[in-house]
Amino acid sequence: MSVKIRLARGGAKKRPYYYVVVAHTTSPRDGRYIEQVGTFNPMLKKDDENRVKLDLERCKHWLSVGAQPSDRVARFLDAAGLLKRTPSNNPEKAKPKKKRLEREAAQAEKAAKAAEAAAAAAAEQA
Secondary structure (H helix, E strand, O other): OOEEEEEEEEEEOOEEEEEEEEEEOOOOOOOOOOEEEEEEOOOOOOOOOOOEEEOHHHHHHHHHOOOEEOHHHHHHHHHHOOOOOOOOOOHHHHOOOHHHHHHHHHHHHHHHHHHHHHHHHHHHHO
């Protein structure tokens, strides 16, 4: 069975606190896990040393036996120097989608008609 190093959410409503856990891929997000290897508190400032705490020896062990980190945990491990993460780049994501292009085309058409009507009204008065 495959194993992942991922985040399990704790904390109150609107006050998240995450545990970095090693769990089977089939277990639920906040459900059963094999071992807790760290914590992540996103409510703290980014430069606070208590924001991310990892047991690096256990993380090394789980990575050596084939555990796959989630994207967020891979970022933490990269910052700790355990894993080399290549940043992903998706330039297609930033491009406007079909509906927005249709909306912009309709607005441009409406603006052209308004300009044409204004030009016709100005020509009529002259």
